Each structure stands twice: as structure tokens, then as C-alpha cells.
Amino acid sequence: MKTHSTQKSVFAVLFFRIVITILLLNSVLAIINIRDAIKIQQQSEATLRDKIRDEIIGLSDFQTSALKTFEKSFYDLQKGVLEKMASEADIEDLRTENLTNRLRSMGLDTVFHDLYIIEENIIVNTTYLPDWGLDFSAFGNERIALLDRIQKSKTFFAEKFQFESSTKRLRSYSYQATKDGKFIIEIGSYSEVADKIMEMFRTRLKKISEENENIVSVNYWFGNAEYQFPIIDEALNRYIPDSIITDAFNQKKDITADFTVRDQEMNIEFMYVKQDPATRLPDFALSVITDNTNRMAPVYKIIQRQVFFTFFFLILIIGIIYLATRSLKE
Numbered sequence: 001m002k003t004h005s006t007q008k009s010v011f012a013v014l015f016f017r018i019v020i021t022i023l024l025l026n027s028v029l030a031i032i033n034i035r036d037a038i039k040i041q042q043q044s045e046a047t048l049r050d051k052i053r054d055e056i057i058g059l060s061d062f063q064t065s066a067l068k069t070f071e072k073s074f075y076d077l078q079k080g081v082l083e084k085m086a087s088e089a090d091i092e093d094l095r096t097e098n099l100t101n102r103l104r105s106m107g108l109d110t111v112f113h114d115l116y117i118i119e120e121n122i123i124v125n126t127t128y129l130p131d132w133g134l135d136f137s138a139f140g141n142e143r144i145a146l147l148d149r150i151q152k153s154k155t156f157f158a159e160k161f162q163f164e165s166s167t168k169r170l171r172s173y174s175y176q177a178t179k180d181g182k183f184i185i186e187i188g189s190y191s192e193v194a195d196k197i198m199e200m201f202r203t204r205l206k207k208i209s210e211e212n213e214n215i216v217s218v219n220y221w222f223g224n225a226e227y228q229f230p231i232i233d234e235a236l237n238r239y240i241p242d243s244i245i246t247d248a249f250n251q252k253k254d255i256t257a258d259f260t261v262r263d264q265e266m267n268i269e270f271m272y273v274k275q276d277p278a279t280r281l282p283d284f285a286l287s288v289i290t291d292n293t294n295r296m297a298p299v300y301k302i303i304q305r306q307v308f309f310t311f312f313f314l315i316l317i318i319g320i321i322y323l324a325t326r327s328l329k330e
């Protein structure tokens with residue numbers, strides 16, 4: 001009887017040691033596998049982000065090269081128009097002149113060009129009716145100071161291309177003061193080349209989202225510390241916290257943050273890209289939004305698999321011990 005009790009005690013100790021060993025081994029394996037899975041996932045995500053960033057920067061460089069090929073002739077055209085108007089126009093007639101006819105008389109397409117007559121920082125005549133009466137003081141002291149310099153210098157001044165939020169197109173504005181300095185003549189022009197490049201951007205950005213399962217949106221943002229606009233209007237934009245967008249342009253650096261869209265957990269990364277001042281193009285930010293709702297799914301699968309194997313081995317060991325003790329009893 002004592003021998004039988006001793007055998008049971010030995011088998012019990014052996015059983016518990018085996019169980020603990022199996023649990024420890026599986027726990028260690030689970031930790032290693034989970035760590036490796038997370039590391040691989042992070043590396044994969046980083047590689048994808050870098051790939052997207054490099055591709056968009058490459059497209060931006062192409063945009064710069066394309067714009068440079070016609071930039072000089074583009075600004076020469078604007079300069080010629082403004083200098084001709086400043087030298088030939090009857091100063092008093094600038095308030096009432098039909099500027100649309102003026103554009104046509106100089107062979108300019110009114111679809112791509114608009115004229116503005118500015119007096120005391122207010123638009124008093126224009127081909128673009130929504131801007132009639134616009135007061136430039138609404139844009140701050142920096143804009144007023146610029147107009148003041150243009151008016152005093154009486155020389156041609158061209159701004160770099162700006163992203164127009166209402167049309168999602170690149171537009172360039174140039175200025176020339178009249179001889180007496182009473183008015184400033186402004187011309188705003190679109191570019192067919194820039195339009196085609198922007199359309200290429202939109203198409204490619206949408207394609208990137210389609211090609212990658214977890215990427216919900218890739219967008220291209222223009223702006224500065226005061227305003228920011230995406231080139232693709234989509235419902236998801238209104239869920240992005242304003243602070244994330246403004247911080248990217250204020251701090252001029254990459255920013256990553258999480259936010260929620262209904263029941264979905266999203267992550268957004270703003271990648272700020274500075275343009276070479278010589279390109280006359282504004283800085284931009286690239287946003288990549290990923291759906292993190294099921295981001296931990298691979299980790300959960302590893303845990304489930306390890307739990308399954310643990311129970312499988314435990315049942316196997318219990319069966320072996322049971323058969324061994326049974327044979328000893330017999």
C-alpha cells in the first residue's frame with residue numbers, strides 16, 4: 001500500500017513538473033513569436049511608408065522639372081501683359097474697363113487667366129466677379145506690406161504657384177503697379193501643364209490606397225501655418241483632428257497620431273516635405289491613413305495557436321501518464 005502511494009506521489013510530482021515545463025516553454029515560444037511578428041509588421045509598415053514617400057517625392061520632383069520647362073515663358077507672358085496694360089491703359093478707365101475684352105485683345109484665354117485692378121488694397125475691377133470688392137487687409141499685414149512694396153517699386157512681381165482650395169488647381173499671381181502708383185494690376189493664371197500634373201497626382205494617390213489593403217487614404221496637402229487644403233476631397237478628411245494638420249505645417253515636421261472614425265481605429269502620418277525655394281512651389285505634406293482596427297489580428301492568431309498547442313500537449317501528456325500508471329496498476 002505504501003509503495004502504491006509512493007508511486008502515485010512520484011507520478012503526481014512528475015506530472016506537475018511536465019505541465020509547468022510545457023507551460024513555460026510555450027509561454028517563451030509565444031513571447032518570441034509575438035515579438036517577431038510585431039517587429040516584422042512594424043518593419044513592413046515602415047518600408048511601405050518609405051516607399052510611398054519616395055514615390056510621391058519622385059512625382060513632386062517630376063512636377064518641378066515639368067514646371068521649370070515652361071516657367072520662364074509663363075512668367076514672361078504675364079509680365080508682358082501687365083507692363084503693356086500699365087503703360088497703355090487710361091488710368092481712369094481701369095475702374096470701368098471691360099477686362100475680359102482686354103484679355104481677349106491680347107490673345108489670352110479667359111478660362112485660364114483673370115485680371116484684377118487693386119486700389120487702396122481693394123479689388124475695384126476684375127474678370128472674376130466673386131472677388132469684386134475683396135479687401136486684401138483680410139489676409140493680414142504681410143499681404144498689405146507686399147502690395148505696398150509693389151506699389152512703391154512699380155516693377156513686375158511674380159508670386160510662386162499657389163494651391164487654390166476652391167478649384168484644387170495650381171495658380172500663379174503676378175503684379176504690376178501703374179506709372180502713377182494709384183493702381184496695382186494683378187493677373188492670376190492657371191497652367192494646363194500644372195493641371196495635368198495635379199490630375200496625375202490624384203490618380204496615383206487613389207491607386208496607392210487601392211493597392212494596399214490596410215491603407216484607407218493617401219492625400220497630398222498644400223498650405224502653411226494659417227490654412228491647409230488637400231488635393232483630394234473625401235469624407236474622411238473631416239474626421240482628421242485639425243490640430244494634427246496645423247501642427248504639421250506649423251512645426252514643418254512629420255507627425256503621427258491616432259483618431260477614431262465611428263468604430264474604426266485609424267492612424268494618420270503626416271510627412272512634411274520642404275520644396276526648394278528655387279522651384280517657386282509651395283511646401284506640401286503627404287498624409288497616409290491606415291486602418292488599425294484589426295492591426296493586432298496576427299498577434300491574436302499567434303496567441304490562439306500557442307494556447308491550442310499548449311492544451312494539445314497537456315492532453316497528450318495526461319494520456320501518456322494515465323496509460324503508464326494504468327499499466328503499473330495491472
